[in-house]
Amino acid sequence: MSTLGISFARITRTAFVNFWRNIWLSVATMVIMIITLLMISFLYFANVFGSEVLQTIEQKVDLSVTFKEDVQDQYITTIADELKLRDDIADVRVISSDRALEIFRARHADDPLIEESLQELEDNPLPANLFIVATDPQHYANIAKHLEAEKYSPFIDQVDFENTETERVVEKLIAYTTSVKNGALVVTGLFSLLVVLIMFNTLRLAIYSFREEIDIMRLVGASRWFVQGPFIIEAILVALVAVVISSAISFATLRAISPTLSTYFFDVQQSPFSIYDYAVTNIESVIGLQVVLAVGLAGISSLVAVRRYLRN
Amino acid sequence: MISFTNVSKVYGPESAALDEVSLEIPTGDFVSIVGQSGAGKSTLLKLLSAEEAASTGEIIIDGWDITNIRRWQIPHLRRQIGVVFQDFKLLQKRTVLENVAFAMEVGGAPTKEIRDTVPHILKLVNLLDKAESYPTEMSGGEKQRVAIARALAYKPQILLADEPTGNLDALHSWDIVQLLIKINKLGTTVLLATHNDDIVNALKKRVVTISQGKVVSDQQDGTYKL
Numbered sequence: 001m002s003t004l005g006i007s008f009a010r011i012t013r014t015a016f017v018n019f020w021r022n023i024w025l026s027v028a029t030m031v032i033m034i035i036t037l038l039m040i041s042f043l044y045f046a047n048v049f050g051s052e053v054l055q056t057i058e059q060k061v062d063l064s065v066t067f068k069e070d071v072q073d074q075y076i077t078t079i080a081d082e083l084k085l086r087d088d089i090a091d092v093r094v095i096s097s098d099r100a101l102e103i104f105r106a107r108h109a110d111d112p113l114i115e116e117s118l119q120e121l122e123d124n125p126l127p128a129n130l131f132i133v134a135t136d137p138q139h140y141a142n143i144a145k146h147l148e149a150e151k152y153s154p155f156i157d158q159v160d161f162e163n164t165e166t167e168r169v170v171e172k173l174i175a176y177t178t179s180v181k182n183g184a185l186v187v188t189g190l191f192s193l194l195v196v197l198i199m200f201n202t203l204r205l206a207i208y209s210f211r212e213e214i215d216i217m218r219l220v221g222a223s224r225w226f227v228q229g230p231f232i233i234e235a236i237l238v239a240l241v242a243v244v245i246s247s248a249i250s251f252a253t254l255r256a257i258s259p260t261l262s263t264y265f266f267d268v269q270q271s272p273f274s275i276y277d278y279a280v281t282n283i284e285s286v287i288g289l290q291v292v293l294a295v296g297l298a299g300i301s302s303l304v305a306v307r308r309y310l311r312n
Numbered sequence: 313m314i315s316f317t318n319v320s321k322v323y324g325p326e327s328a329a330l331d332e333v334s335l336e337i338p339t340g341d342f343v344s345i346v347g348q349s350g351a352g353k354s355t356l357l358k359l360l361s362a363e364e365a366a367s368t369g370e371i372i373i374d375g376w377d378i379t380n381i382r383r384w385q386i387p388h389l390r391r392q393i394g395v396v397f398q399d400f401k402l403l404q405k406r407t408v409l410e411n412v413a414f415a416m417e418v419g420g421a422p423t424k425e426i427r428d429t430v431p432h433i434l435k436l437v438n439l440l441d442k443a444e445s446y447p448t449e450m451s452g453g454e455k456q457r458v459a460i461a462r463a464l465a466y467k468p469q470i471l472l473a474d475e476p477t478g479n480l481d482a483l484h485s486w487d488i489v490q491l492l493i494k495i496n497k498l499g500t501t502v503l504l505a506t507h508n509d510d511i512v513n514a515l516k517k518r519v520v521t522i523s524q525g526k527v528v529s530d531q532q533d534g535t536y537k538l
Contacts (some may be wrong), residue, residue, distance in 0.1 A: 004420075006420055006421075006422060006423070007420045010417055010418075212401075212403065212404075213403060215401070216401055216402075216403060216414070217418050218390075219361075219390065219395060219401065220390065220391075220414070220415040220418060220419070220462065220463075220465070220466075221386075221387040221388070221389070221390030221391035221415075221418070221419055221466065222387060222418035222419065223387045223418075223420075224383070224384065224387070226418050226420075
């Protein structure tokens, strides 16, 4: 084994010995780390779930435009083409007066009374419609305003979006996802700071209990890496164990609550979104994110704590 | 060869631990550094092990100018210089063997080399039969011999002994001095800082006397005089 390999093996062994010798300090740090990781995971999954719910509702939402009875199809097509050019519109569907009647008839094919009534009418009573899907639900208000302009007033009878229940749901969901995102950032920041502070002070205690050994190490010519290494590896070890425990708790919880959430928020007939399946599919990035965060925080705190001690 | 040229160490505006010290110590020499407490003996040794940095002047060890040594070079220097203190600085929860092996472990020595070397060193300091004892089970003289054994782990060219007999009775003190003479005869340069006049006078070796940070006397086959 090379000198580097020997040193690494000895440093790692010392890190494990330190871990056991300071088991209560190690456990305290680990608990804080686990709570932080759970908070961050919860916010992450809440954000994913919220976005998914929002997307599903967005797909159901559109803005409908009802044309006046005597508007000719060519004007409707022109307006539809014009709207398609807008960046905030994803799709425009034209339902002509005839097509609307066809759909109405198909829906009520089993109702002879409606069929009779329609036959009694000489003209088609249903107006032509446009169904507009925006690229983002936030754009509906602007699109509706655009359609209320004077140039459209001879053609458009009604723009059906403003003050509807759907709009309120969309607004609420947007506010919810934005809050989750902002909350996640603030809470992650606060907990990360807390972890750094607790870890930093825990390591200072650990270093203090090993001060005799550290002084002797330096006296006999131990390299900086040999002195710092065990503390940094110990901190990383704490972080990795915290990731394992936090992931186990997260996955178990998601597995337990996922069916209820899916049933509540999605249409069970159309293979509903499962947050547990999402977590399993993205297990590498979910755990990877935690490892990067935990190891990063642990590494930084331990490095700063040991360097400060050695400088003094 | 160790060379000090106009070396001063100042801690504050009116506190000079060493003042323009110039000294040359040839390889293999045995030098007693004497002086009252606070004279600057320990500071002189600390400059050699880079525990302290000189304020001015130049310190050279075997052609290596360590005056402005870089932090990353200090471990390399300390593996060439063994240091022994009055308070032994041993790990109480480790055996004699582990204390000596620890010095080699932190330096990255292979396990086989440690296993082969440590018994030889313990034999040299006459502690082979105490290899599995803990420092708490030993006398002061034995603890100091463990500290010397640890200092010898790297086969250093220089051994710095800072009041090694300060905590020992006359019998154990003489025991330690005999050990230092033995190590010196094997080719290691020994610098012994002490204020034990009996030992210095009995040694009949070079004596450098320091007073208020200055070298006031430097005699071959010298005696203790303040």
